[in-house]
């Protein structure tokens with residue numbers, strides 16, 4: 001195996017490692033986005049529940065008011081029945097009329113408040129149904145993401161172990177050093193020098209004839225199992241080879 005072939009093998013594993021690392025970074029972000037969306041749905045539900053509570057409290061407070069007024073009328077009538085003088089009796093009748101009027105107002109307010117209940121209840125039911133549905137989806141999605149994270153981690157470990165072996169197979173340390181330095185800045189590092197236009201397949205710059213000649217010499221040396229030199233793109237520095 002020529003040094004370029006060994007580097008291409010290594011580069012293949014490194015390419016997979018790069019993909020897996022990107023995915024590993026992206027997966028928790030996707031999960032967080034879904035959770036953020038769900039908390040929006042949950043806020044809608046909380047608002048609907050708050051609205052229903054408010055409507056129920058209103059009904060309850062008119063109900064309490066009506067009960068108190070009824071009790072008041074009852075007490076007034078009790079007292080009235082024990083009265084002897086006509087004048088006092090009539091004064092009580094006037095007072096009872098006033099309280100009865102307040103009672104009618106409280107009861108009609110209660111009815112009006114009750115009219116608002118069904119729609120408030122429907123809003124809660126709708127929001128709850130939507131939350132339940134979304135929650136089910138998000139939970140399933142989160143479980144799938146966790147599963148994927150676990151399998152990406154396993155594959156990443158396998159690739160890193162494979163990388164150690166592939167790196168050992170690159171017998172020329174100067175090629176290895178060059179590759180390792182460049183791979184942080186440029187990807188891929190080892191690219192073909194195309195025929196017949198002598199273009200770097202990484203940055204697409206046309207290379208001078210001398211670069212093409214060196215790449216051809218490398219190919220000949222590789223076939224003859226002789227040492228090879230690094231042929232680099234004059235623009236981006238990638239390692240070039242004749243495919």
Ligand SMILES: [Zn+2]
Pocket residue numbers: 200201202203204205233234235236237238
């Ligand atoms: Zn280039």
